[in-house]
Amino acid sequence: MDGDRVEIDGGIMEGGGQILRVSTALSCLLGLPIRVRRIRAGRSQPGLRPQHLSGLEVIRDLCDGKLTGGEIGSTEITFTPGKIKGGTHVADTKTAGSVCLLMQVAMPCVLFAASPSELHLKGGTNAEMAPQIDYTVMVFKPIVEKFNFTFNCDIKKRGYYPQGGGEVVIRMSPVKELSSINLTERGTVTKIYGRAFVAGALPIKLAKDMSSAAVRCIRKEIRDLYINIQPVREPDDQAVGTGSGIIIVAETSTGCLLAGSSLGKRGKNSDKVGIEAAEILLKNLKHGGTVDDSLQDQLIIFMALAKGVSRVKSGPITLHTQTAIHFAEQLTKAKFTVTKSEDEDPSNDTYIIECQGVGMINPNL
Secondary structure, X not given: OHHHOEEEEOOOOOOOHHHHHHHHHHHHHHOOOEEEEOOOOOOOOOOOOHHHHHHHHHHHHHOOOEEEOOOOOOOOEEEEOOOOOOEEEEEXXXXXXXXXXXXXXHHHHHOOOOOOEEEEEEEEOOOOOOOOHHHHHHHHHHHHHHHOOOEEEEEEEEEEOOXXXXXXXXXXXXXXXXXXXXXXXXXXXXXXXXXXXXXXXXXXXHHHHHHHHHHHHHHOOOOOOOEEEEEXXXXXXXXXXXXXXXXXXXXXXXXXXXXXXXXXXXXXXXXXXXXXXXXXXXXXXXXXXOEOHHHHHHHHHHXXXXXXXXXXXXXXXXXXXXXXXXXXXXXXXXXXXXXXXXXXXXXXXXXXEEEEOOOOOOOOO
């Protein structure tokens, strides 16, 4: 079989765990054996970290695949997929590794399973360098469901850096095929809302401070809109450890959702956390695209699998997105083009990501 293995260079472009997520998910879906070399070659700690390994293990278990090289620190793996099956699967990073990144690798696969799936994902729900679970529920879910599937996300427990301990249960049924999407009209911002949270040993005052600072920052740019950022204290029985953060979402007249978020950490002033999230949101609103920087790359795998032509208008293309496109094209027959958008407003730095999807059909349905 080794002659037919697709060789993946895990050290190029973004060079991180994303290459593993995209390529193993597509390997599983397409029944393509792969070898990934130079895993996270440019990182300070190269090779597999616990969250990457648990992502590989959940894909292996989902399809009765064979994984070699699956150890912490390993810089090369081979993966031979089997048949995707539904049912209950558990993935546990045993660290504060992000549950959202585990979801990113598993979700496309279970859409093409033989029966409904329940994914129990354990680790960090609000982790650095990854989407927060609130982002997954408030932004990713409503937009990705435009591909014509639905999922349920039940946050059982929140877990924060350094110990993790959060748990999220994702339930979803398989689909016959995915529909293409067309997200090219931004519309106007109609509302701005969000949540500022504290958990564990932190007082609710910090959440209020994050919220107020964020509102003041947004007010400088957007004066006439009601902004509702709820300060919340996570119930002690639903959170492990101590953490804080904020997510702010802008909703538009055409149903676009763009967000900015930030996490608190020791020594970081809560006003600064709120302002950081507000500035990310404003930057995402400024470029004129229909998706924010965090969603851009997460849509690529679904666009590649969908039937027909998908079009998404985005701000400047991130390295994560370029990387996702590169590996989606390498492994599927999907064709992507990225063109500068001919925008009415010349100050907008927008692009159209277009994809002729492969129209993957679920063989089990």
